[in-house]
Structure formats: C-alpha cells, structure tokens
Amino acid sequence: MSSPVLQLSNIVKEFSGVRVLHEITLDVLPGEVLGILGENGAGKSTLLKIISGIYTKTSGTVSVNGKVVNLKTPVDAKKLGIAMIPQEFNLISSLNVFENIFLGSEIKSGLFLNKKTMREQTHELLKELKTDLDPNALIEDLTVAQKQMVEIAKALVSNANILIMDEPTTVLTEHEVRILFELVERLKARGVTILFISHKLKEVKQLCDRLAILRDGHLISLDEVTGLNEKDMARKMVGRELNQIYPEKSAPQEETVLKVSNLSIDGVLKNINFELKKGEVLGFSGLVGAGRTETAEAIMGLRHKDSGALEVNGKRVEVNSPVEAVNLRLAYLSEDRQGKGLILNFDIPKNITLISLKAYVKGLINKSLERKKVKEFVSLFDIKAASLDTKLINLSGGNQQKVYLSKWMDTYPEILILDEPTRGIDVNTKKDIYHFIRQLIDDGLSVIFISSELEEIIGLSNRVIVMRSGEIMGELTGEDINEEEIMYHAAGLTRQTA
Amino acid sequence: MSKIDWSKYAPLIALIVLVAISAMASEHFLAARNISNVLRQVSYTGIIALGMTFVIIAGGIDLSVGSMLALVGVLTVMILNAVGEGWFAVVLAIGAAIALGALFGLINGAIVTKGRVAAFIATLATMSIFRSLTLYISDAGEIVSTNQKYPDVGGGYFLSVPNPVWVFLSLAIIFHILLNHTAFGRHVCAIGSNATVSAYSAIKVKTIYLITFVITGATVGISAVMLSSRLNSVSPGDAGLFYELDVIAAVVIGGTSLAGGKGTIWGTVIGVIILGIINNMLNLLGVSAYLQGTVKGLVILVAVLAQYKQTR
Numbered sequence: 001m002s003s004p005v006l007q008l009s010n011i012v013k014e015f016s017g018v019r020v021l022h023e024i025t026l027d028v029l030p031g032e033v034l035g036i037l038g039e040n041g042a043g044k045s046t047l048l049k050i051i052s053g054i055y056t057k058t059s060g061t062v063s064v065n066g067k068v069v070n071l072k073t074p075v076d077a078k079k080l081g082i083a084m085i086p087q088e089f090n091l092i093s094s095l096n097v098f099e100n101i102f103l104g105s106e107i108k109s110g111l112f113l114n115k116k117t118m119r120e121q122t123h124e125l126l127k128e129l130k131t132d133l134d135p136n137a138l139i140e141d142l143t144v145a146q147k148q149m150v151e152i153a154k155a156l157v158s159n160a161n162i163l164i165m166d167e168p169t170t171v172l173t174e175h176e177v178r179i180l181f182e183l184v185e186r187l188k189a190r191g192v193t194i195l196f197i198s199h200k201l202k203e204v205k206q207l208c209d210r211l212a213i214l215r216d217g218h219l220i221s222l223d224e225v226t227g228l229n230e231k232d233m234a235r236k237m238v239g240r241e242l243n244q245i246y247p248e249k250s251a252p253q254e255e256t257v258l259k260v261s262n263l264s265i266d267g268v269l270k271n272i273n274f275e276l277k278k279g280e281v282l283g284f285s286g287l288v289g290a291g292r293t294e295t296a297e298a299i300m301g302l303r304h305k306d307s308g309a310l311e312v313n314g315k316r317v318e319v320n321s322p323v324e325a326v327n328l329r330l331a332y333l334s335e336d337r338q339g340k341g342l343i344l345n346f347d348i349p350k351n352i353t354l355i356s357l358k359a360y361v362k363g364l365i366n367k368s369l370e371r372k373k374v375k376e377f378v379s380l381f382d383i384k385a386a387s388l389d390t391k392l393i394n395l396s397g398g399n400q401q402k403v404y405l406s407k408w409m410d411t412y413p414e415i416l417i418l419d420e421p422t423r424g425i426d427v428n429t430k431k432d433i434y435h436f437i438r439q440l441i442d443d444g445l446s447v448i449f450i451s452s453e454l455e456e457i458i459g460l461s462n463r464v465i466v467m468r469s470g471e472i473m474g475e476l477t478g479e480d481i482n483e484e485e486i487m488y489h490a491a492g493l494t495r496q497t498a
Numbered sequence: 499m500s501k502i503d504w505s506k507y508a509p510l511i512a513l514i515v516l517v518a519i520s521a522m523a524s525e526h527f528l529a530a531r532n533i534s535n536v537l538r539q540v541s542y543t544g545i546i547a548l549g550m551t552f553v554i555i556a557g558g559i560d561l562s563v564g565s566m567l568a569l570v571g572v573l574t575v576m577i578l579n580a581v582g583e584g585w586f587a588v589v590l591a592i593g594a595a596i597a598l599g600a601l602f603g604l605i606n607g608a609i610v611t612k613g614r615v616a617a618f619i620a621t622l623a624t625m626s627i628f629r630s631l632t633l634y635i636s637d638a639g640e641i642v643s644t645n646q647k648y649p650d651v652g653g654g655y656f657l658s659v660p661n662p663v664w665v666f667l668s669l670a671i672i673f674h675i676l677l678n679h680t681a682f683g684r685h686v687c688a689i690g691s692n693a694t695v696s697a698y699s700a701i702k703v704k705t706i707y708l709i710t711f712v713i714t715g716a717t718v719g720i721s722a723v724m725l726s727s728r729l730n731s732v733s734p735g736d737a738g739l740f741y742e743l744d745v746i747a748a749v750v751i752g753g754t755s756l757a758g759g760k761g762t763i764w765g766t767v768i769g770v771i772i773l774g775i776i777n778n779m780l781n782l783l784g785v786s787a788y789l790q791g792t793v794k795g796l797v798i799l800v801a802v803l804a805q806y807k808q809t810r
Contacts, residue, residue: 302698322700332698340698343691345759354688354699357681364679407699 003066005030005193006051006082006162011060013046015394018386020046022217023060028162033184033194035208035225037201037237039426042214044197045396048164051195052084053077064162083160085151087167087424088338093140098122100139101154125153129183144288145176152183156192163187164195169203170424173287173452181207199237199426201230213237238428245431246459247438252280256314257446258330258415260299263308268294269470272308276415276446281437283461284450285486291470292450293335296417300325300332312415326355331413333404335420335450337397341404344393348385349374351392351403356410377406382432398429405436416440417448422456434460454483468492508804509753509768516775524782532778534660540774541666542725543741544767547748548666548673549717551766552710554749555677557690557758558617560714562606563745565628567738570598570722572632575641575732578648588647596719602628603715607708625742636734643730652728662724667767669717674763686710690758747794748773751801772797 004027013021021043028034038044049055051062053071061068064080071077074084091100098119107114107121122135131149139147148168155163165184169177184194184207198204204211205225213220213236220236255278263272269291276282284292297303299310301319310317312328319325325332334340342351349367352374353360360370374388381402385395392400401421408416418437422430437447437460451457457464464476466489474489520527527533546563553560578591602624609620643649654661677683685706688696697703726732752769754761776797780790 321702322698323702326700334698339692340694343688343695343759345691346688350684350688354684354696354701357684361681364675365681365684367679 002030004028004063005065007061007063007066008047008051009061009063011047011050011062012058013043013050013055014058015386019058020217021050021057024214024219026212026219026222028193028195029210030161030193031188031191032209033188033196033207035204035211036195036197036214037199037204037211037233038214039199039237039398039428042237042426043217044214045166046217047214048084048166048195048197051077051162052082052164054084078158078160081159081161082164083155083158083162084164084166085148085155085168087170089147089151091139091147091150094138096136096138097126097133097142097150097153098135100150101125101135101157103154105158121157122153125156129153129186131179131183143176144171145173145179148172148180149183152187156187161191162193162195164197166197167199167424168196169198169200171288177203201233201427204233205230215239234427237426245427245434246456247435249281249460249462250279250438250441252277252446252462254278257312258299258448259311260295261309261311263295263298263310264306265294265298265303265470266306267470269298272472274465274472274475276448277462278446279441279444280462281441281447281449281460283457283464283481284448284467285452285454285457285464286467286473286490288452289469290467290490292467293419294470295467296332296419296448296450299417300330302332326411329412329414330417331408331411331415332417333408333419333421335423337400337404337423342392342400342407345391347389347391348378348383348395348403349388352377352406352410355407359410373410374406377403377410381406381436398425401425401429401433405433413445415446415448417450419450420452421449422451422453430456454486457486458482466490506753509751509765509772509801512751512801513768513772513775516772520775520779523779526782527779532782534658534663536774536778537663537666537771538660539777540770541660541662542721543744543748543773544666544770545662545669545721545724546714546717546741547745547752547766547770548669548763549710549714550745551673551749551752551754551761551763552677552686553617553714554746554754554756555690555758555761556686556707556710557693558610558707558710559621559746559756560603560606560711561618561621561742562602562625562628563714563718564738564741565625565632566599566602566715566718567722567725567741568632568732568734569628569635570595570602570719571726571732571737572636572641572734573598574719574722575643575726576635579644583645583647585647587645588651591645591648592651592723595723596716599715599717599719599722600712601715603712603718604708606715607711610711611704611708632734632737636732638734641732641734643726648727649730650727652724652726653730662728665720665724666770669720670763670767677763682706682709687759691760744773747798750798750805753801753805755805756802769801 006028008024008026011021011024024047036044046055050057053074053076056072062071069080101122102118107117119135126133133146133149168180172180187194196208208225211225212222215237256275257278258276261273264270272295286292294303298305301321301324310319317328338344349370353370360366371388383399383402385399392403421433440447449460458481461481464481464486466473466486468490476485550560574591574595577594578587581587581590606621606624609615610617652662656664685701688701689703689706693703748769749766750756751772752765754765776793777790780793
C-alpha cells in the first residue's frame with residue numbers, strides 16, 4: 001500500500017469553547033475517492049475547512065506527503081495542492097471560461113497576458129475532461145453544472161492533487177450527476193485524490209472507495225465501501241435506525257384554495273393553469289430550469305407577470321408584491337436559502353421575525369415577546385445553536401433551513417410553497433421536514449412542494465405536476481405518481497414515441 | 499460563551515484612550531469651557547452623522563450633505579427675513595429648514611431608488627447642484643439674518659450646555675431607539691445586509707432606502723438651523739464645505755460598516771467626538787492647521803483597517 005497523501009491526526013476544533021471536532025485521525029491514500037458522510041452539524045464542513053485552510057484547527061496535526069504542514073490560509077493549502085470546489089461558486093460572471101480558469105495564475109508574455117496560450121491550455125484541459133465547454137463562453141451564460149466544471153478545471157490548472165468536493169451534486173440534475181461521476185473517475189485516473197462530501201448514501205456508495213462517517217464531531221467509522229450497505233451507513237450516520245422516512249399521505253379536501261389561470265411570462269412561463277386543494281401536497285417536478293421556481297415567484301408577486309389570474313379561496317386577487325402575498329397568507333420558502341431566504345449576519349430572532357415583525361410592534365419592538373416566540377420555534381423544530389444570539393452564518397445548513405421555515409411559519413400561512421426545502425440537508429432533518437409538512441396538512445394548510453428529487457416527490461405528493469421549459473407537461477395522480485411517468489413528462493416525450 | 503466581544507467596544511476604548519492622552523498632553527483640555535466648546539463644534543456635523551448612519555447602514559452614502567446644508571441655510575435665513583421679527587418667524591423658519599432638508603433628501607432618495615442611480619454618483623451630482631444653486635440664489639454673497647431672536651437658537655445655552663449639543667444628544671437618543679427598537683430600524687439593517695432577502699421577506703426595500711435619505715436631509719435641515727443661527731448668517735461658498743467628509747469619517751470611525759448592514763448610533767456619537775477631540779488637541783498643541791487634515795486622514799485609515807481586520 002502506498003503511503004498516505006494526507007494525514008490528519010487528533011484534529012480538534014473548538015468554536016468559543018464548544019468542541020465541534022473530537023480528535024479526528026484519518027489517512028487519505030493517493031488516488032482514492034474518500035467519501036465523508038455525516039448529518040448536519042456532524043463536522044464534515046468544519047473538517048474540510050481546516051484541510052483547505054479556511055479555518056485553523058485548535059489542536060492536532062495535518063501532514064501532506066508525510067510532512068507536517070501549517071495551514072493558515074486557503075493560499076497555503078493551494079500551494080500544497082489542496083483545492084476545494086465550493087458549493088457557492090467563486091467565479092466572475094462577466095469573464096469567460098479561460099479567464100476564470102487562469103484567474104490569479106495568468107500566463108504572461110512580458111507585460112501582457114498571453115491569451116492564446118491560456119485559451120489553448122484551457123481547451124486541452126476541457127478536452128481531457130471530456131466536456132464540450134467553449135473556453136470563450138461567458139460564465140453568466142453557463143448552467144450550474146458547467147460552472148462546476150469550470151471550478152474543477154480551475155483547481156486542476158493550479159496543480160491540485162487533492163480535490164475537496166463539498167456536496168457537489170446538490171445543485172445538479174440526475175443527468176449532470178452522471179457526467180460529474182464520470183469526471184471523478186477520470187480525475188482518479190489522473191492520480192488526483194478526491195474527498196467527496198455528501199449525505200446521499202446512494203451516491204457515496206456508487207462513487208467512493210472508502211467511506212468516513214462522522215457524527216457529532218466524532219469519526220464513527222472508516223471502511224471500504226464494498227462491505228457496506230445503505231442501511232448500515234444510515235445507521236452509523238444517525239446513530240439509530242431510520243424508519244418510515246415519509247409520513248402517510250392524507251386525503252385532500254374538495255375545496256380549492258388556490259387557482260392559477262393562464263399565467264405567462266414572456267420567454268419564461270407559458271400558460272400555466274392549476275388548482276391547489278385544501279389539505280393537499282401538490283408536487284412540482286421537472287428538471288432544473290423547468291420554470292417551477294419562476295411559477296412560485298410569479299404567484300408570490302416577486303416577478304412581473306405578462307398575463308394570468310389568481311384566485312385564493314375562490315376570490316379573484318391581485319398579487320403584485322410579496323407584501324400582498326403575505327397578507328393573503330401565502331408563503332414561499334425559496335430554494336436559495338442564503339441568497340433569498342436568510343440574512344446571515346442577523347441572529348436567530350431577527351431572522352425569524354423579519355416578515356412578521358409587525359406582530360411584535362407596539363410603537364417599539366417588544367423584544368421579550370419576540371424572543372419568547374422564537375424560543376417556541378427553536379424547541380418546535382429542535383434548532384441547534386449555541387444561543388439565540390448566534391448569527392445565522394454560524395449555523396449548519398439544516399439548522400438554517402429550520403430557521404427559514406420558522407420565519408415563514410410565523411406569518412401563519414395557509415398556503416405554503418416549498419422550493420427544494422431539503423436541498424443540502426441530511427437524512428434526519430429531511431425526515432423532520434417531511435413529518436412537519438404532514439403536520440401542516442393536518443392543521444389545514446395546503447402545500448406546493450417543488451423538488452428535483454423524485455423520491456421525495458413520490459413519497460409526499462397527493463398529486464404531481466411536471467413542468468418542462470416553462471410549460472406544464474402533465475399532471476399525475478395515484479398510481480401514476482412514479483419515477484417513470486415523471487421522467488417521461490419531464491423529458492418532454494410524447495405518448496406516441498413511448 | 500460569555501466572552502466579551504472587545505471589537506464591539508473598540509470606538510469607546512479609542513475615545514477613552516484619546517481623552518486620557520489629551521488630558522495629559524494639555525492642562526486646558528479638561529476645562530469645562532473647552533469640553534463645552536469641543537462638543538458644540540462637533541454637534542453640527544454630529545447631527546448630520548446621525549442621519550448618515552442610517553443611509554450607510556442601508557448600504558448607501560450621501561455626499562451632498564455639505565452643499566445641502568448651505569442651500570437649506572441660505573433659504574432658511576431668506577424665509578426668516580421675509581417673515582419678519584419675533585419667535586413666530588423663528589419657529590416657522592426652523593420648520594421650513596427641516597422640511598426643505600427632508601425634501602432635498604427625498605430628491606436624493608428618489609434619484610437613487612426610482613432612477614436606479616448608485617448613491618455615490620447621484621449624491622455627487624446633487625452635491626454640485628446644491629452648491630451651485632446656493633451661490634446663484636445668494637449671488638455668492640453672505641446672507642445675514644435680521645431677526646433679533648434667531649441667534650439665541652444656536653448660540654444659546656440650557657443648563658450651561660450649548661443648545662446644539664442638547665439637540666445633538668437628544669437626536670442621538672431618538673435615533674438610537676429608531677435604529678434598535680423599531681421595525682423601521684430593523685428593516686434598514688436588513689436591506690443593507692441583503693436587499694434580495696429583504697425583498698423576498700416582503701420588506702419594501704426601496705421605500706425604506708428612500709426614507710433613510712429623507713432622514714439625513716432632515717438632519718441637515720436641523721444642522722443648518724443650528725449653524726446659521728449661531729453665526730447669524732450663512733456664507734454660501736463656505737457653509738458646510740467638506741462636511742460630508744467629516745460626517746462619513748465619523749460614522750466609519752464609529753464602527754459602521756461602509757458595506758452596509760451593521761452599525762450603531764452610539765458608535766457614531768463617539769466617532770464624532772473623537773474627530774472633535776483630535777481637532778481640538780491639534781489646536782491646543784499648536785500643530786499647524788495645514789497638518790490637521792493629515793492626522794484626520796490617518797485616524798480614518800486606522801479605523802477602517804481595524805474594521806477590516808475584524809471582518810476577516
């Protein structure tokens with residue numbers, strides 16, 4: 001066996017005295033794909049950030065190629081060939097692909113940039129990665145998957161031989177995931193070592209050679225993937241058996257709470273018509289970019305509509321701003337939690353009451369009432385934070401999502417639109433969210449559930465609408481709600497060819 | 499967990515250190531008369547800095563405040579002289595000054611929000627416009643008040659503290675409450691932190707942003723009254739000249755982030771006083787007036803560098 005390329009020994013990390021990593025010792029072998037699996041707040045991200053120089057460890061040592069190294073900044077890590085592919089891409093959208101790839105390590109001839117060489121090298125690299133990406137394409141014109149490709153190419157240009165991928169598949173469609181996996185195989189063939197973070201058991205099993213499972217800051221196990229099954233992995237990750245991930249479906253009522261007619265936005269949405277029944281979970285499926293988010297945003301008054309009528313509880317309504325939508329007891333949990341949902345430098349109470357603040361104001365904000373209400377949410381959703389005053393930026397993704405959900409629940413909505421509510425969230429929190437949705441239905445709410453994960457659409461929805469390129473392609477109920485039917489509509493196939 | 503966040507108190511610590519050094523460097527510094535003078539001198543820019551804090555937290559900036567002060571000052575004294583003698587005229591003029599300031603602030607805010615012009619550019623333009631209008635209206639000549647009562651407003655004392663200082667400190671308290679204990683203040687921080695999240699949270703982002711400019715305009719109006727009544731006149735070319743720099747510097751020294759989203763009123767008050775003490779000490783120590791700008795510039799740099807360090 002070859003000697004480890006990266007060795008972690010007794011890594012400890014504390015935040016203001018709270019220990020989040022407990023003496024993690026881990027060897028990473030050259031050219032392997034090492035999966036790192038764990039729930040929210042298990043310490044995955046913290047560990048990676050230490051390896052990539054974003055956080056400094058409290059104690060322990062990191063060795064690269066057998067030598068103890070001192071990683072103080074991401075630049076130190078980069079010099080040692082460690083690169084992180086972030087979840088939020090750091091690309092400059094007004095520059096093109098090769099300019100981004102060589103950003104900070106530009107090739108020059110004399111005083112001037114040698115664009116020709118950079119373009120050629122980019123072309124070579126992209127060809128090797130088997131993508132048809134044009135080196136001259138502007139970043140802003142690329143899809144999420146293509147941007148990820150650019151990030152990976154950028155890391156390779158800087159001679160990275162340890163690549164950290166932090167939940168790279170959460171933003172990808174299934175097809176794109178397959179392309180990414182093929183790419184990972186090719187990178188492996190090049191001798192690149194990959195640390196692959198995920199909470200998707202299936203993925204990890206398919207892709208990784210070995211698997212490290214973290215729980216509550218401890219390394220629970222480190223095994224060859226071949227001997228593991230998904231159930232074992234889930235049990236180790238959660239610390240107990242997972243049963244009944246999806247709650248039982250309940251039967252919706254006859255009453256229509258929301259009716260959308262002829263909703264169109266030029267070039268984005270074409271003639272969207274649907275109804276939502278009281279007590280229903282209406283799934284919206286489709287590929288990324290099918291127009292589901294745009295439909296939701298148009299309903300919420302966040303987008304200009306070129307045509308379309310809205311009826312809430314049988315009454316014709318005009319919604320041209322989110323203020324009006326909130327007054328009609330509509331709520332929309334955006335897919336972009338950090339960009340559109342939460343103010344990361346605000347603490348928990350300020351985030352939760354941001355929309356509902358009026359309810360706490362009698363001239364001045366009644367802060368004790370505000371905190372009291374927020375404490376209720378914290379215990380209802382089991383939000384894990386050092387204190388109420390913790391800023392959102394210091395919470396894990398799952399806990400952020402719970403705060404986001406609390407924020408909308410505090411507006412007492414009757415119709416809740418959830419847009420990818422489980423994206424980037426571990427199994428346990430996912431399950432919490434599914435059961436919470438069922439609780440809402442029992443309380444008389446109605447839910448529009450947008451998701452790219454077929455499994456959860458199938459597991460939760462009473463009815464499923466499938467969209468493609470801004471149009472509704474089909475509506476499925478009962479037995480028809482299955483993977484095949486959904487994919488068939490999402491791909492835009494017609495009956496005849498089937 | 500009960501670790502004290504020292505960075506939060508950096509402006510206060512800086513002020514205490516500065517007062518201690520000043521007291522040692524000059525025996526005159528702690529004299530009641532000197533302290534009262536320093537506070538009066540800073541209250542004119544200080545009042546505006548309180549309003550500016552809102553604009554900057556909301557993610558904007560207002561470069562026009564100095565020119566606006568001259569314009570409001572000239573118009574106010576003209577209105578005062580037109581109305582005539584007595585306290586009635588004074589009260590009317592004060593009302594007019596605040597209303598005019600708010601109106602000019604509204605114009606700034608409207609250009610920024612409705613016209614979608616960056617605040618820096620929009621107020622750079624109105625800075626030039628306001629100054630030019632001031633010179634045109636006054637024919638570049640000093641406008642002197644003929645009202646006998648008017649000088650008492652800014653020149654008077656209450657409990658042996660100059661009136662402008664009372665106004666500055668009372669406004670500071672009101673604005674502190676406005677920023678920390680009202681929905682409006684919360685919304686200002688929210689839009690400065692992340693305008694998209696705020697819009698998605700059903701906050702009227704543009705309206706809130708606009709109001710911060712109106713508030714700043716109103717503080718300019720108040721400051722114009724204090725300054726013009728104390729001097730009993732307004733000099734159209736000099737009044738409020740470079741005030742925008744002192745005002746913005748005070749806000750930044752007080753720990754408010756130029757990137758928006760976070761800041762405090764008490765920080766701004768301290769920032770204002772720090773700038774005032776530095777000016778005062780340089781005078782007491784007989785440092786050349788030409789060098790005072792250098793010192794002020796260095797202080798601003800240190801304050802911003804300290805902030806930058808914190809956020810990393």
